[in-house]
Amino acid sequence: MPILIMWGFLAYMGKHGTDVNWTNALLCLPLLVMAHAGGNMVSDYYDYTRKVDLKDSPNGVTWIYDGTFAAKTILRYGICLLVLALPIGLYLLAHSSWTALWIGVAGMALATLYPQMKAHALGDLNILVSFALLPAFGTAYVATNQYMPEALLTILPLGLLTVAILHANNTRDIDNDKRAGLATLSAAIGLECAKKVYVGELALPFVLTLVYTAMGGAPWTSLIVVAALPLALRNIRTLLGARHDKAHMGIATLDKDSAQLQMTFGVLCALGYLMGGWIG
Template sequence: MEKRTLKDWIIATRPWSFPASFIPVLAIGAYLYYRYGTTSDAFHGWNLMLALPMMMLFQAGGNLLSDYSDYKKGVDLPGSLNGVRHIQSGKFTPKEIRIFGIILLSLAVFIGITLLFIAGFYLIWIGLAGMIMAFFYAYIKYHALGDLEILLCYALLPAIGTSYIALDKLHPSVIWICLPFGLLTVAILHANNTRDIQNDSRAKITTLPILIGGHISQWIYFFEVIIPYILIVLFIILKEIPLLSLITFLTLPMALKNLKQMMKANPNNEQELIGLDQTTAPLQLIFGILYTLSFIIMSII
């Protein structure tokens, strides 16, 4: 076993994926402050500061347990294109990755319990649902439900939870306000799974692209990337979000570039889809930051 540094342990959690977990809290928190917080003394901003590390710990722990399951299942083998190599390279043992994941999830649960006492025990069902899906993400992913779980874990549930911890009640509007960045988050996984159709089929697991086929998967990705921009325009027309939210369209060139790669690719040739998940991730990040900034700026001016 080679010597490991703190950096190695951090990299094993896949920190580049963390925008999927912190964007929901930031964006929905900023939206709630824009819509309700400026006229209410009951906006609990400090609760959001606890929610941010909790969400990232949940994601990091889930990533590690997923990597452990993928290794044991034979999904991640030498030559696979997903870039996860901390077990295959011998830097970490499978047991270490599993224990590390459990420790991080335990820390997330501790913060979650703290939030229950601060914000109220009506949050417990959201916490239980998130914990179950984090622990069993690999099993869910292997049965073609990974896309649905990502939408729940990194859009709908965080949006509902953020509404409760920020303003002590559910504002139903957050359920659709979270969809623009939520769909882009799902697109990251969908790009990954579309690329890995052959690899995952060899491992005898079933992802959504395997179930529906490569060509339909290309169109699913197309709609996951395009619909967020349509929703932005629709929400502005309905006066749910400010006109300034059109700044998210600054990411449209990135989106079109990704769509070009996906739609021109042969879905049976994984080489043509290399890197698409990695370029979808910054699209989600920048879109989410601009979305958040539009609410913050309009709350100030």
């Protein structure tokens, strides 16, 4: 999703005089997919071996528990995907600038360190940087051969909604994570504070888009993201009703609902930038 928004952003910038290398921009998608899929598999392996995800957990690693894959196989697949992403990254560096190597190194480090960061209330920060800020910043750089801070402002709203997916998952799993000894942000601050954080993560993207557009940083067509507001309000109502005495806090599918909101917002955001380029 961050790559899709960056494509819209780059199309908009291209209409306003920025030279865009579309081969590099397009290659960022398979790079990100393999890197993130590999990182997720490595994370699943460690969640399984550390007994974070049990057989009856709503986010349990079912393909390990049902015997489809051995735990070590999941780990190997994850590592293979990370290795396969490497030549694409090297190609992009060779056809832009090697000075951007730090972006790739940071991304690989974050993917590797996620299990440890998640266990110390830093998983949300990891997701914000590795699933939003770095991909956007890197895509904009390899496509234009220049650092574009505005790319970070463009992707921040989606980044917050991406973090909200993890936050919904961790809020649902507060009791399970405490049992496993994990100090996720939700477990550390408790259910009531976790509710407030989630509301902020869903409200801020709309506020930031409005402010950024009003300041001239985005085309007025970006305001099309307001169409996703009903989904945000639905999710907020769901989480505000969460209680410890309900099965899975009463929010068993909120992470999936949060992902639906993130995808809808992302598509609308990308469309808004594309429309801004067409309309002028």
